[in-house]
Amino acid sequence: MIDLRRLHVLRAVAHYGTVTAAARALHFTPSAASQQIRQLARDLGVDLLEPQGRGVRLTPAAESLLAHADAIQARWEEAERELHSGRDTPAGPLRVTGFPVAVAVLLAPMTARLRERHPRLAVRIREAGVPEAFDLLFEGETDLAVVESTPHNPPPGDARFDQRPLLDDPFDLVVPEGHPLAGRDGIDLAEAAREPWIAPVPQSPCRPHVMSACGAAGFTPDVVHHALDWNVTAHLVAHGLGVALVPRLAALSPALPLVRVRCAGRPHRKFLTCTRAGGDRRPAVAAALAELRALAATAVT
Structure with a gap:
């Protein structure tokens, strides 16, 4: 045996x-x-x-x-x-994982809703990036993860995981107030081809999305600055040091003199929910997934 x-x-x-x-x-x-x-x-x-x-x-x-x-x-x-099929009421511990934007926009409000509706359910949130989230699932250290879709994720058919689309988060071009593109309702990204650019650091999951969006618009951006955190990117833009593509769900300081401009073609990143294969049918996980889907339906405006 x-x-x-x-x-x-x-x-x-x-x-x-x-x-x-x-x-x-x-x-x-x-x-x-x-x-x-x-x-x-x-x-x-x-x-x-x-x-x-x-x-x-x-x-x-x-x-x-x-x-x-x-x-x-x-x-x-x-x-x-x-x-545990007789225990169809969500209860006990539920461990969830997500990257910073997913925690702020989805997992935190999901946990608050679950606490009100299922008082016997104890949700524990852990912030983690994409590779670590899959490791935590594999190791049994988390039950549900919200991850970004990247070329380095396990393939959709990987039998160990159940990955499902949750939402698309569009990228906006972020420019300083007073910039020639700031007053536009929408632009073709090619109009920013000659601008200096601020891009995510090479290891960021969003880096391929930014470079692909620019490539689809017919140019390679002149990247003069790199940032890991979206608010660092925002401060660099606010000081007139370049333009950047920033996901709409990334909250930027309202005090900064910035303008978001929507892009033709709607470049975006995908959020996925991920559980171990078969884990999505647990009552606690199923309740969390239902709340996530409800939140995702109204998250992007």
């Missing part, structure tokens, strides 16, 4: 990419994690890891086993739900 704890170590190696990273996430030593996988391989009578350069990679047998392992995890989520 397969030891499910050893199987989880193999799943962690596949998720994190190396034995060392998997061991760190599981609070093992690398040697202990390797031993777990070697024992699993002996139990099954197949090789699960093979050398690749200085590291290792999964064998075809391991890849095949993982497809079953992900299905087992989903069935386990389903089994837990069925065991």
